[in-house]
Amino acid sequence: MKNSSSYSSAALLAFSCLLFLSLPSPSFCAHPKCNSHDKKVLLKIKADLNNPYHLASWDPKVDCCEWDALECDRNTGRVIALTVFAGNISGQIPPAVGDLPYLQNVDFHKLTNLTGEIPSTVTKLVHLTFLRLSWNHLSGPVPSFLSQIKTLTFLDLSFNNFTGSIPPSLSELPNLLALHLDRNRLTGNIPESFGNFAFGNSVPDIYLSHNMLTGTIPRSFGGLNFSLRIDLSRNRLEGDASFLFGKNKTVQFVDLSRNLFMFDLSKVEFSENLIYLDLNHNKIFGSLPQSLTNLGLQFFNVSYNRLCGQIPQGGKLQSFDLYSYFHNRCLCGAPLPACK
Structure with missing residues (x-):
């Protein structure tokens, strides 16, 4: 009897455990369903985009957190991306899009038939940190109202057809880490206010290449310490750009190529952090400073300028081919022909 009782107790315990494990456990298994308001807004977005096949998974009979091209918060079921x-x-x-109040990421990328302007409703997205609207056919001005989205850390409007000037108010984004306005049709000057990025939490990497910008670089840029990159290439900028450099700067990538910059390169001091320097097709004069041999350069191009003198020996300078140096006034020495 004693053994029989023990076996019965063990069997009962095992059955209880199996029954417990078979019960639904909201804490560990289930995830909250998509918020009904968000689902309604998403279906409106799909309709506004003419119900494309790309969004075929957006079936009203299916929980929208299971749809492609979006992400829900695991705890709340609100759409966050x-x-x-x-x-x-x-x-x-x-x-x-502005009616999805918990959005943190908005990414419309490589949609070649996406046209028109950026809707002002994006300013309602008070949690938005990432906004990429690149490689589309968007047009009109870069809207100044983007400066109202103070949470933005990444703004990419590259490879579009935006026209007009750069809004000075973009410098009011205190958390911005990267600003991509390259490959558009922007005109006018770089805003003087961009020197105020230093008053935020960081200085963003700035990409303004392949536009039609004119004028000089604001002197206020001299006080900025770009953390990684600045690309102003392929514009019509002129004047002095030497104040972008300095021994204590952290910037690693500088591209000023194909502009009209004019300054004495021999007087420039470079930081040892610099690994990419492209100055080709400008009006830069003087000689190459010996300090360039101290840099771990991975890319270097000073062709099509007005430089003279011998290319310093040592470091990485001889590892670049003659096309990095040719079409200067009187530059000489390896990899160019020897100085006379």
Whole structure:
């Protein structure tokens, strides 16, 4: 009897454990369903984009947290990321995007038939940190109202058809880490206010290449310490750019190529952090400073300028081919022909 009782107790315990494990456990298994408001807004966005095949998974009969091209918060079921990437989508960015109040990431990338302007409703997204609207056919001005989204850390509007000047108010984004306005049709000057990025929490990497910008670089840029990159190439900028450099600067990548800059390179001091320097097709004069031999350069080009003198021996300077140096006034020495 004693053994029989022990076996019965053990069997009962095992059955209880199996029963417990078979019960639904909201704490560990289930995830909250998509918020009904967010689902309604997403279906409006799909309709505004003409119900593209790229969003075929956006079926109203399915929980929207299971749909492609978006992400929900695991705890609340609110939509926090909208990523529409490389699809055959026509139309404009739906204003309803601004009605997803918990969005942190908005990414409309490589949608070649996406046209029109950026809707002002994006300013309602008070949690937005990442905004990429690149490789599309968006047009109109770069809107100044983007400066209202103080949470932004990344703003990419590259490879579009934006026109007009750069809004000075973008410098009011205190948390911005990267600003991409390259590959557009922007005109006018670089805003003087961009020197005020230093008053934020960081200085963003700035990409302004392949536009039609004119004038000089604001002197206020001299007080900035770009953490990684600055690219001003392929514009019509002129004047002095030497104040972008300095022994204590942290910037690693500087591209000023194909502009009209004119300054004496021999007087420039370079930081040992610099690994990429492109100055080709400008009006830069003087000689190459010996300090360049102390840099761990991975890319270097000073061709098509007005430089003279012998290329310093040592470091990485002889590892670049003659095309990095040719078409200067009287530059000589390896890898160019020997000085006379």
